[in-house]
Amino acid sequence: MALDKYERVWLTAVGGLIGSFMAALMVAYLIFDIRLPTFEARVDPANLNSTMFADLGVKKRGENKYDVVMLAKMWVFDAGKDGGNPGVPPVIRVPRGSRVTFYVTSLDVTHGVYVEDHSINLEIVPGQIARQSIPFNRPGEFRIICNQYCGAAHQGMYGTIVVE
Ligand code: CUA
Numbered sequence: 432m433a434l435d436k437y438e439r440v441w442l443t444a445v446g447g448l449i450g451s452f453m454a455a456l457m458v459a460y461l462i463f464d465i466r467l468p469t470f471e472a473r474v475d476p477a478n479l480n481s482t483m484f485a486d487l488g489v490k491k492r493g494e495n496k497y498d499v500v501m502l503a504k505m506w507v508f509d510a511g512k513d514g515g516n517p518g519v520p521p522v523i524r525v526p527r528g529s530r531v532t533f534y535v536t537s538l539d540v541t542h543g544v545y546v547e548d549h550s551i552n553l554e555i556v557p558g559q560i561a562r563q564s565i566p567f568n569r570p571g572e573f574r575i576i577c578n579q580y581c582g583a584a585h586q587g588m589y590g591t592i593v594v595e
Pocket of ligand 1: 543577
């Protein structure tokens with residue numbers, strides 16, 4: 432079957448475009464370690480004391496591996512005593528080169544978790560546990576921001592992650 436010259440050109444262009452999109456996806460996945468956030472499990476917001484959220488804070492899970500178990504509520508992130516004093520924006524410390532897995536749920540309304548300069552953007556829905564794992568390779572202080580409007584003091588809902 433003979434292909435018209437222009438048909439061949441367009442087929443090649445479309446094939447090349449799809450190929451480059453696939454390559455970009457693979458680069459994001461394999462080199463930049465970008466993953467979609469995962470819905471981990473359901474949880475009863477009225478009964479958090481019998482769940483992993485009874486023990487909030489930073490957990491060391493292995494060499495350079497940490498879990499951050501955090502509760503979002505109007506209008507503060509609660510990372511337990513590892514985050515500092517209750518009721519004030521938490522400060523979480525991890526060593527440089529750590530891979531941190533966030534487990535976050537909400538006590539009341541929908542909140543968000545966004546970390547400055549890092550590829551994490553979670554929607555925190557009451558009744559669900561949001562999970563995402565990200566590497567922290569550069570030292571510095573990065574704000575954890577609630578990026579879902581959650582009421583009167585939404586703009587004051589934040590925390591800090593310090594990569595040492
Ligand atoms: Cu919590 Cu906005």
